[in-house]
Amino acid sequence: MNQKLRLGMIGGGQGAFIGAVHRIAARIDGEYELVCGAFSSNPEKSKTSGELLGISPERVYGSYQELYEKEKQLPEHERVQVISIVTPNHVHFEPTKMGLEYGFHVILDKPMTFSLEEALALRKVVESTGKLFCLTHTYTGYPMVKEARQLVASGKLGKIRKVYVEYPQGWLSTFEEGGENKQASWRTDPKQSGIAGAMGDIGTHAFNLAEYVTGLETIQLCADINVVVEGRMLDDDGASFLKFNNGASGVLFATQVAAGEENNVKIRVYGEKGGLEWQQDMANTLLVKWLNRPTEIYRTGGGYVSSFAQHNTRTPGGHPEGYLEAFANLYRNFALCVKAAIKGEKAQPEWQDYPGIEEGVRGMAFIENVIASGKSDKKWIDFTI
Template sequence: MSEKLRMGMIGGGQGAFIGAIHRKAAAMDGLIELSCGAFSTSAEKSVASGKQLGLPDNRIYPDFKTMIQTEKQLPASERMHFVSIVTPNFAHFEPAMLALENGFHVVIEKPMTFTLDEARQLASKVKETGLLLCLTHTYAGYPMVKQARYMVHKGLLGAIRKIYVEYPQGWLSELSEKEGNAQAAWRTDPSKSGKAGAMGDIGTHAAHLAEYITGQKISSLCADIQTVVPGRLLDDDGAALLRFDGGASGVLIATQVAAGEENSLHIRVYGEKGGLSWHQMEPNTLEINWQDKPKEIYRAGQGYLSEVALHNCRTPAGHPEGYIEAFANLYRNFALALQARLKGETPDTDLLDYPDVEDGVRGMAFIDNIIASGKSEQKWTTFTI
C-alpha cells in the first residue's frame, strides 16, 4: 500500500464553502490526508479552523508563507507533498508560485490566477520544475463527461460541427453583494475576482467543458457582455459566438441573472453522424441522438461504458454521483499520478487525466479575449494566448 499523500491547504477556513468541498473530495479515496494548513488571512481564524479540523498546533500556520517555508524544513517523511489553494482569485498566484519554487506540487481552484500574465508565469514555472499542477475544473471529473469525450475522440459522432454550451444561474439576480452575501461580495469585486464576473466564474467552466469534450480549441469569438443588475461592478450576463480550430462553430452562454435557475450547465455537441447532450443537474445520463437510428441513453456505472468513464464511476448503476464525487475524481487522478511519480513510474495520463496548468492558461486567455470582444465594436476577435 502506498504512503498517503500529505496535503497542506491555503484558505478554506471557517465559513468558506469551497474549502470543505475540497477536503471531503481529497479524503474520499483514502489516498490523501490533510496534514497542515494556513486557512485564512487572519492568523486567529486560521488557528481556530485548524483546531476544528483536528490538526496539531505545530501544523497550523498563521499565513501561507510561514507554512511553505516551515514545511520545506521538515523531514521528507513528515512534510506535505502538495498544497491545495482554495482562496479567492486574487490570492491564487503568489502561494502557487511560492509552493512550486519550494518543490511542492499544487492543486488550485479556477480561474487559475488573477491575470493572464500570472498564468503564463505559473506555466513556465511548472515546466521548469517538472512539478504537477491540477486545476479543479470540476466538470471534467464527471464520468459521463469522460464518456462523452471518449466517444468524440474515437470519432463515433464523425467530424464535430456544432458545439452549444450554456451555464445559467440565478443566484445574482439581485444585488446580493450589498446584502451580506460573502460569496457574492468577492465574486463581483474587480479587486478580488479580476476583470470578469460571470464569465470568469462560470464562463470559464463552460469554455473548458467545450474544449475538453471535443478536443477543439476556441480560435475566435464574438461576444456580447452585459451587467444587468444596476450597481454591480462586473458582468453578470453574456454570450458569445465561437469558432474552433477543428472547424466547428458554436455558442456559449453564461449568466448569473437567470432567476430561478440553479447550476444548469448543459452542453450539446453535434457531429456528422449524431449528437450528444449532457446536463450537469442530471449528471449520470448522457444522451446520444443518431441521424439514422434511435436515440441511445448511456448511464453511469454500466459495463458498456469506456474504461476511463468506468474508472471515474464510484457506485453501482442507479446510485447518484455528483459534484463532490467529480471533485474527488480529480483529486484521485492527481494523487495516483503523483504517487506514480514518487515511485519513479510513468502514470497513465489517459486514465488519470485532470485539468492542468495549460488549461489554466487557456482559462485566463478566455477571460481576456471574451471581455475584450465584449467591449469591441469589431465582429470577430482572434483568440490569443
C-alpha cells in the same frame, strides 16, 4: 499498504464554501491526509479553523509564507507533499508559484490566476520545477462527461460541426454583494476577482467543458457582455459565438441573473453522424443521438462505457454520483499521478485525465478575450494567448 499523501491547504477556513468541498473531495478515496494549513489571512481565524479540523496546532500557520518555510524544514517523511489552494482569485498566483518553487505539488481552484499575464508566468514555473499541477474544473470529473470526450475522440460522431454550452445561475439576480454574502462580495469585486464576473466564475467552466469534450480549440469569438443588476461592478451575464480550429462553430452563454436557475451546466455537441447531450441535473445520463437510428441512453456504471468513464465511477449503475464525486475524481487522479512520480513510474492514461496548466492558461485567455470582444465594435476577434 496504501500510503496517504500529506496534504496542506491555503484558504478554506471558517465560512468558506469551496474549502470544505475540496476537503471532502480529498477524503472520499482515502488518498490524502490533511496535515497542515494556513486557512485564513487572519492568523487567529486560521488557528481556530485548524482546531475545528483537528490539525496539530504547530502545523496551523498564520500565512502561506510561514507554511512553506516551516514545512520545508521538516524531515522529508513528515513534511507536506501536496498543497491545495482555495483562496479568491487575486491570491492564486503567489501561493502557487511559491509552493511549486518550494518543491510541492499543487492543486488550485479555478480560474487559475488573476490575469493572463500571471497564467503565462505560472506556466513557466510549472515547466521549470517539474512539479505536478491540477486545476479543479470540476465538471470534467463526471464519468459521463469523460464518456462524451471518448465518444468524440473515437470519431463515432464524425467531424464535429456544432457545439452549444451553457451555464445558467440565478443567485446574483439581486444586489447580493450589498449585504453579508461573502461569496457575492469577492466574486463581484474587480480587485479580488479580476476583469470578469460571471464569465470568469462560470463562463470559464463552460469554455473548459466545450474544449474538453470536443478536443477542439477556440480560435475566434464574438461576445456580448452585460451588467444587468444596477450597481454591480463586473459582468453578471454574457454570451459568445465561438469558432473552433476544425471549422466548427459554437455558442456559449453564462449568466448569474437567470432567476430560479441553480447550476445546470449543459453541453450539446453535433457531428456529421450524430450528437450528444449532457447536463448536470441528470449527471448519470449521456444522450447519444444518431442521424438514422434512435437516441441511445448511456448511464454511469454501465459495462459498455469506456475505461475512462469506468475508472471514474465508484458505485453500481443506478446509484447517483454527483458534484462531490466528480470533484473527488480530480483529486484521486492527481494523487495517483503524484504517487507514480514518487515511485518513478509512468502514470496510466486514465489517471492523467485531469485539468492542468494548459487548461488554466486557455481559461484565462478566454476571460481576457471574451471581455475584450464584449467591449469591441468588431464582429469577431481572434482568440489570442
